[in-house]
Amino acid sequence: MRWTKVPSPQYSVPSSRWKVGYWVLGTTYWVLLLLSAAPSLEEKHISVYSPVAIYTLPVLERAGHEYVGLLELLEPLGRVSSQTDGRRWNLRYNAVDAEFAAGKTRARIRGRNFDLSAPFLIENSHGLVPLSSLSALLPRFLETPVNFHESARRLFVGDVRIQVGFQPDASNPLRLALNFSAPVNPTISTEPGKLRMVFKRDPVVSPGSQSISFDNKVITQASYSENNGDAELDVAATQPLMASFSNDRKTIVISVVPQAPATPSVAGSQNPAPTSPTANVASGSSRRVLAVVDPAHGGSERGAALTDTLAEKDVTLGFARLLRHELEVRGFAVALLRDADTSSTLDQRAAAANVARAGIYISLHATSQGSGARVYTALLPVEGPSKGAFHAWNAAQSPALPVSRIVSAAIVAQMQKREFPVRASSASLRPLNNVSMPAVAVELAPGTDGVAELTNANYQQRAASAIADAVVSVRDRLGAQP
Amino acid sequence: MIPRHLLIGVAALLVLVVSMGIYVRHMRRRAEEFQYAAADALPVAPPASGPTETVTLYVADDDAGTLRARSAQIPLPGGRQQRAEELLRALLRIYQQPDSAHPLPPAADIRSIFLVDPGAAVIDLNAAFADQHRSGILSEQLTVNSLVETLAANVPGISRVNILVEGKTRETLAGHADLTETFDVITVEQAANQ
Numbered sequence: 001m002r003w004t005k006v007p008s009p010q011y012s013v014p015s016s017r018w019k020v021g022y023w024v025l026g027t028t029y030w031v032l033l034l035l036s037a038a039p040s041l042e043e044k045h046i047s048v049y050s051p052v053a054i055y056t057l058p059v060l061e062r063a064g065h066e067y068v069g070l071l072e073l074l075e076p077l078g079r080v081s082s083q084t085d086g087r088r089w090n091l092r093y094n095a096v097d098a099e100f101a102a103g104k105t106r107a108r109i110r111g112r113n114f115d116l117s118a119p120f121l122i123e124n125s126h127g128l129v130p131l132s133s134l135s136a137l138l139p140r141f142l143e144t145p146v147n148f149h150e151s152a153r154r155l156f157v158g159d160v161r162i163q164v165g166f167q168p169d170a171s172n173p174l175r176l177a178l179n180f181s182a183p184v185n186p187t188i189s190t191e192p193g194k195l196r197m198v199f200k201r202d203p204v205v206s207p208g209s210q211s212i213s214f215d216n217k218v219i220t221q222a223s224y225s226e227n228n229g230d231a232e233l234d235v236a237a238t239q240p241l242m243a244s245f246s247n248d249r250k251t252i253v254i255s256v257v258p259q260a261p262a263t264p265s266v267a268g269s270q271n272p273a274p275t276s277p278t279a280n281v282a283s284g285s286s287r288r289v290l291a292v293v294d295p296a297h298g299g300s301e302r303g304a305a306l307t308d309t310l311a312e313k314d315v316t317l318g319f320a321r322l323l324r325h326e327l328e329v330r331g332f333a334v335a336l337l338r339d340a341d342t343s344s345t346l347d348q349r350a351a352a353a354n355v356a357r358a359g360i361y362i363s364l365h366a367t368s369q370g371s372g373a374r375v376y377t378a379l380l381p382v383e384g385p386s387k388g389a390f391h392a393w394n395a396a397q398s399p400a401l402p403v404s405r406i407v408s409a410a411i412v413a414q415m416q417k418r419e420f421p422v423r424a425s426s427a428s429l430r431p432l433n434n435v436s437m438p439a440v441a442v443e444l445a446p447g448t449d450g451v452a453e454l455t456n457a458n459y460q461q462r463a464a465s466a467i468a469d470a471v472v473s474v475r476d477r478l479g480a481q482p
Numbered sequence: 483m484i485p486r487h488l489l490i491g492v493a494a495l496l497v498l499v500v501s502m503g504i505y506v507r508h509m510r511r512r513a514e515e516f517q518y519a520a521a522d523a524l525p526v527a528p529p530a531s532g533p534t535e536t537v538t539l540y541v542a543d544d545d546a547g548t549l550r551a552r553s554a555q556i557p558l559p560g561g562r563q564q565r566a567e568e569l570l571r572a573l574l575r576i577y578q579q580p581d582s583a584h585p586l587p588p589a590a591d592i593r594s595i596f597l598v599d600p601g602a603a604v605i606d607l608n609a610a611f612a613d614q615h616r617s618g619i620l621s622e623q624l625t626v627n628s629l630v631e632t633l634a635a636n637v638p639g640i641s642r643v644n645i646l647v648e649g650k651t652r653e654t655l656a657g658h659a660d661l662t663e664t665f666d667v668i669t670v671e672q673a674a675n676q
Contacts, residue, residue, distance in 0.1 A: 369616070379673050427658070429659065443620065
């Protein structure tokens with residue numbers, strides 16, 4: 001018999017190429033693992049809309065079925081109590097008694113049998129019922145009709161649904177009005193070719209068809225979808241869109257961002273259109289700059305009480321309309337953030353200005369104290385340009401602050417030319433802090449004739465033309481972020 | 483035998499007496515509630531005791547639109563936090579004078595001040611301070627600047643200030659000045675000097 005020595009395995013330190021290979025393999029494994037787990041990271045929930053409360057509840061997956069806590073579902077709608085007795089779970093909702101048993105599909109409600117589509121579960125004394133049984137189960141407890149969109153997990157208790165209608169503007173193809181049967185508060189975002197409105201707390205329902213096409217080359221289509229408790233309306237267009245609220249938030253007006261890339265130059269072909277954004281800014285007069293004018297306050301938010309009958313919101317709106325005219329005749333595209341007595345949150349105002357990529361943002365205020373006008377820039381520390389592409393929401397104004405101060409100084413100079421008492425200052429004032437373009441706030445105070453002068457068209461006209469002239473004088477700076 | 487009309491008369495008087503008693507009791511309770519409400523709206527802090535010190539108060543002037551430094555002799559307690567509270571209450575007393583150049587509501591008060599090292603202070607105002615404050619960018623910003631500068635000038639080491647109302651974050655003081663921000667003392671000083 002011959003014995004041969006079995007060579008022992010040789011373990012050597014992996015070369016650097018192998019190390020890199022292992023690292024790549026390991027990283028790929030974790031990335032794939034995370035990607036495969038990503039869908040489960042999104043928490044499923046059900047949205048409940050009723051006249052007394054609108055709320056969301058987490059949805060649990062058990063043995064291939066989706067479940068929700070019955071006590072938690074009924075709690076906001078009436079008086080409810082539960083009691084766990086071993087495998088039995090008793091529930092009382094107002095005067096309705098129900099008895100469930102863990103692991104059983106048979107329940108008794110109001111003394112009658114009821115069959116669930118999947119076994120009832122008890123977890124930590126919480127009674128869980130399958131989502132697919134809610135349409136039949138809830139009418140046993142509630143005395144109002146129940147409508148459950150099971151695939152989207154949206155539950156409507158009673159007549160709470162908000163209908164939406166589309167109203168294209170025949171005279172203006174760049175505008176589309178969405179009329180809702182009740183006030184809405186969607187989250188609005190834009191992406192190339194689309195404006196998206198997500199309704200998380202509004203019981204908005206389908207407009208009849210999931211997709212509506214418009215006979216319009218700019219705003220082409222609107223589509224409705226709902227998923228995971230939310231409803232979504234998307235408006236497709238061939239140009240960038242912006243949205244504004246009116247009619248006490250019952251109407252959303254979608255319009256094309258009015259920033260025209262170039263206007264016919266006086267010099268015509270002798271002055272060819274610039275190709276780069278920088279050249280565009282530098283040329284100034286060869287393009288239209290979008291000015292966003294924000295009449296502060298509005299709707300139920302009245303602002304300062306200037307007199308017993310005169311509210312700040314009314315003065316700012318009239319002043320804004322005058323300023324719009326003054327800027328338009330000087331070649332600016334102008335967007336008013338409200339053109340009626342409507343309210344918007346400060347965040348919505350800032351978001352509208354940022355989404356529109358305006359060249360300048362002007363917020364208008366009025367006061368009964370002092371005289372003349374005050375021009376404010378944001379009270380923020382000046383931030384260097386090395387902070388990267390992203391800025392904190394509360395300091396979004398920081399990079400544009402140097403240009404904002406130039407605009408402020410120009411307004412002061414123009415007002416002083418007109419012998420209008422004026423002073424520049426800084427204020428911690430939203431949404432000034434949140435807009436990413438040069439931004440100022442102008443607070444109009446009474447002249448020599450007292451508060452009544454605030455509504456005087458001539459007085460407002462002097463201030464508006466001074467602001468407009470000042471904006472013209474710094475036009476070349478607008479849009480150029482430092 | 484008591485005559486019937488006498489019995490009816492006595493019964494009617496008895497009902498009247500009981501009704502009046504209930505009504506008087508009800509009115510008394512309402513008067514007490516009103517007194518408590520009125521008392522709640524007024525500053526309840528006891529007067530400070532301690533050695534008198536010279537402090538610098540930054541007092542707002544609406545007409546000029548500026549802050550003016552003013553020296554004052556006020557008794558200050560020993561603790562750093564109590565000193566800060568008394569300091570701002572002394573400032574409020576100036577604003578609550580009838581001839582104040584920057585009037586603040588009579589019921590305005592400082593509920594408390596929390597000094598959070600390093601360098602952060604949180605001023606907690608009462609509801610009346612904000613609810614009854616005059617609305618306007620200038621007026622509101624002067625109030626904020628006055629509180630921040632006075633605190634920073636007299637309590638060493640404060641570089642950042644937050645303002646709460648009734649212990650909670652409030653969006654604006656009276657519709658304009660943003661209270662969700664942390665106020666940087668240096669930035670406020672620079673703005674006040676503009």
